[in-house]
Amino acid sequence: MSSQPNEPITSLRVLRGPNIWSTCTVFQIEVKASHFPIHDWHAADELLRSQKIEGTHASDFAAWLARAVIKIQREGRSPVDFHIVQEATTPEHALVIVEYEEELVGKAALDLALRWLTALTNGEPFDLAQEWEVFTDLAYDVRLGNSTRPAAHAARARGIPFYRLDNESLVQLGQGCRQRRIQRSTTDRTGFIANGIASDKSLTKKLIAEMGIPVPQGRAVTNTEDAAKTAIELGFPVVVKPQDGDYGNGVTMRILTEDGVRSAFAEARQWGETALVEHHVTGHLFRLLVIGGKLIAAVRREPWFVVGDGRSTLLELIEAANYDARRGSDYVSPFMLVQQQTGEWPQLTDDHRSHDSVPALDETVRLTDDIYLRNDGVHLDQTDLVHPDIVRMVVDATAIVGLDIAGLDVIATDLTLPPSEQEFAILEVNPEPGIILHMEPRCIPPRPIGEAIVDTLFASPEDARIPVTVVLGDAADFLIAQHMSAGRSNVGLASRNGAWLNGVPLGTPGASLHEHTTRLLRHPRTEALVVHVTLDDVLHEGLPFDRCDEIIEGAIQFEGPDAESRRRAREKVQSCRWCRTSNEISQS
Numbered sequence: 001m002s003s004q005p006n007e008p009i010t011s012l013r014v015l016r017g018p019n020i021w022s023t024c025t026v027f028q029i030e031v032k033a034s035h036f037p038i039h040d041w042h043a044a045d046e047l048l049r050s051q052k053i054e055g056t057h058a059s060d061f062a063a064w065l066a067r068a069v070i071k072i073q074r075e076g077r078s079p080v081d082f083h084i085v086q087e088a089t090t091p092e093h094a095l096v097i098v099e100y101e102e103e104l105v106g107k108a109a110l111d112l113a114l115r116w117l118t119a120l121t122n123g124e125p126f127d128l129a130q131e132w133e134v135f136t137d138l139a140y141d142v143r144l145g146n147s148t149r150p151a152a153h154a155a156r157a158r159g160i161p162f163y164r165l166d167n168e169s170l171v172q173l174g175q176g177c178r179q180r181r182i183q184r185s186t187t188d189r190t191g192f193i194a195n196g197i198a199s200d201k202s203l204t205k206k207l208i209a210e211m212g213i214p215v216p217q218g219r220a221v222t223n224t225e226d227a228a229k230t231a232i233e234l235g236f237p238v239v240v241k242p243q244d245g246d247y248g249n250g251v252t253m254r255i256l257t258e259d260g261v262r263s264a265f266a267e268a269r270q271w272g273e274t275a276l277v278e279h280h281v282t283g284h285l286f287r288l289l290v291i292g293g294k295l296i297a298a299v300r301r302e303p304w305f306v307v308g309d310g311r312s313t314l315l316e317l318i319e320a321a322n323y324d325a326r327r328g329s330d331y332v333s334p335f336m337l338v339q340q341q342t343g344e345w346p347q348l349t350d351d352h353r354s355h356d357s358v359p360a361l362d363e364t365v366r367l368t369d370d371i372y373l374r375n376d377g378v379h380l381d382q383t384d385l386v387h388p389d390i391v392r393m394v395v396d397a398t399a400i401v402g403l404d405i406a407g408l409d410v411i412a413t414d415l416t417l418p419p420s421e422q423e424f425a426i427l428e429v430n431p432e433p434g435i436i437l438h439m440e441p442r443c444i445p446p447r448p449i450g451e452a453i454v455d456t457l458f459a460s461p462e463d464a465r466i467p468v469t470v471v472l473g474d475a476a477d478f479l480i481a482q483h484m485s486a487g488r489s490n491v492g493l494a495s496r497n498g499a500w501l502n503g504v505p506l507g508t509p510g511a512s513l514h515e516h517t518t519r520l521l522r523h524p525r526t527e528a529l530v531v532h533v534t535l536d537d538v539l540h541e542g543l544p545f546d547r548c549d550e551i552i553e554g555a556i557q558f559e560g561p562d563a564e565s566r567r568r569a570r571e572k573v574q575s576c577r578w579c580r581t582s583n584e585i586s587q588s
Helices: 041-048 060-075 103-122 128-142 149-157 192-199 201-209 224-234 258-269 314-322 334-342 388-401 449-457 477-484 513-522 535-541 563-575 582-586
Strands: 009-015 026-032 083-087 093-099 162-164 170-173 180-183 218-221 238-242 252-255 275-279 284-291 294-302 305-307 364-366 378-381 405-412 425-430 468-472 491-495 498-501 504-506 528-533 550-553
Touching: 009 535, 026 060, 026 103, 060 083, 060 093, 060 103, 060 128, 103 128, 149 162, 149 170, 149 449, 162 513, 180 449, 192 201, 192 388, 192 425, 201 218, 201 388, 201 425, 218 224, 224 238, 224 258, 224 275, 238 258, 252 258, 258 275, 284 388, 284 449, 294 388, 294 449, 305 314, 388 405, 388 425, 468 563, 491 513, 498 513, 504 513, 513 528, 513 535, 535 563
Parallel strands: 468 528, 468 550, 491 528
Antiparallel strands: 009 026, 026 093, 083 093, 162 170, 170 180, 218 275, 238 252, 238 275, 284 294, 284 405, 294 378, 305 364, 405 425, 491 498, 498 504
């Protein structure tokens, strides 16, 4: 972000690692503290719903900006909080230190705050609602998705570093030769063959049925008449669904007539050439999540419903549920979405009541019979109630298919009962399951899904790390060479000048120290790393790692106007030393 003489920002540093201000990633922004001649900062705060800033001092702008950038990022679902304002080199300037999670989102939040404040200062129109929508759309596109973030955040909470490998959901957990990879709810242990088996519902049913696990009776069909014939042989009611589908797309349940089967087959054919016609198993639909050979979560899916208060109309109740604060401002129920897209409200209930009818106090109104993910619905946690025999069956079914993470759709009357005492069947074993079903706001209380995924990849945080040695200051080259040749192979060296693995250069030499170091931490052959760091590197970039095992300190200069900052930079490096025994390091 460049600055012009008349702009409020005079410099912007992006500190992508631990720095003199914090252990988190931050922007260090130098601003002209008196740039905006606004005397009513309370009015500006009202739009942020923030606390009032008292007074009209020059520092008001800096303080407002710090909290505004944090507030805007949090609205974009970035869990940031750290922000401070410090004195700069002159009274007319201030340093604003603001945490960010995703750099693009943080810069967009800063830009939005500045443009809005400029318009407020100049009395110009500013469509804040439109700008807010553009920002939240950007944040949604940039941030990790709902199926990847839980594992990434769980890893970070356990001291396991992670690195995004693309702009989507491919993430590396751990360092160098100890790295593992995840993508949404799959890992590098999720096999190609297992995915193929799970995607073929007929084959999945055959394999698990041969092991004595109950599945619905039925068969695959490729034309309308065969579908109708199969339904008659099975006996009504039946279910028709695509052989290879997900999220409940193309599924029709409780079909009672041949015409209904023909119509349902046409719907299923929109999702694939082959459909399944199965006997309808009576009971509730459950989703059970198996990770690493363990049952981690179970929910009962219920069609979406609202509960009357005796005053509100049906649509008012829907809107209130739709904008439940726990769901987040970007949540839109399928019913509201249809209205937005078509301008018409869909039929919401089976009893054909009007949209402006008022349900009685405590009356439960079912809005649909569709219990599949595409229509969201209500998910009631059942994890602690599942009978051991059901646990064994779903774990075995997952192992038979070969998946390390699977979501199993199960029909049962009651999960507390053994399968032998009820009508019970496993419908599907799904790869890459939608883990958001087991998290807020859909599931209360949420289950530790991210933690379970991380547990399958690393026995402990130490298993995710390689030894990192830091050479701090103006160290002689022989010190670096000595530690690079300490009887190890696949040792990486990073400095301002480049990155080398076993002496072979990696990438381009013009990159930053952070980029050189990250390149080696992402390389699958790096077994140990030596990083040459200067205090200027810490001040301008932040540290390119969060922990190190050993620090070799050379000559360091503290003179000059930034002597205090340089001392703090040295302390930050020293605070990152992660003490382990020499035996642990030798076995790394």
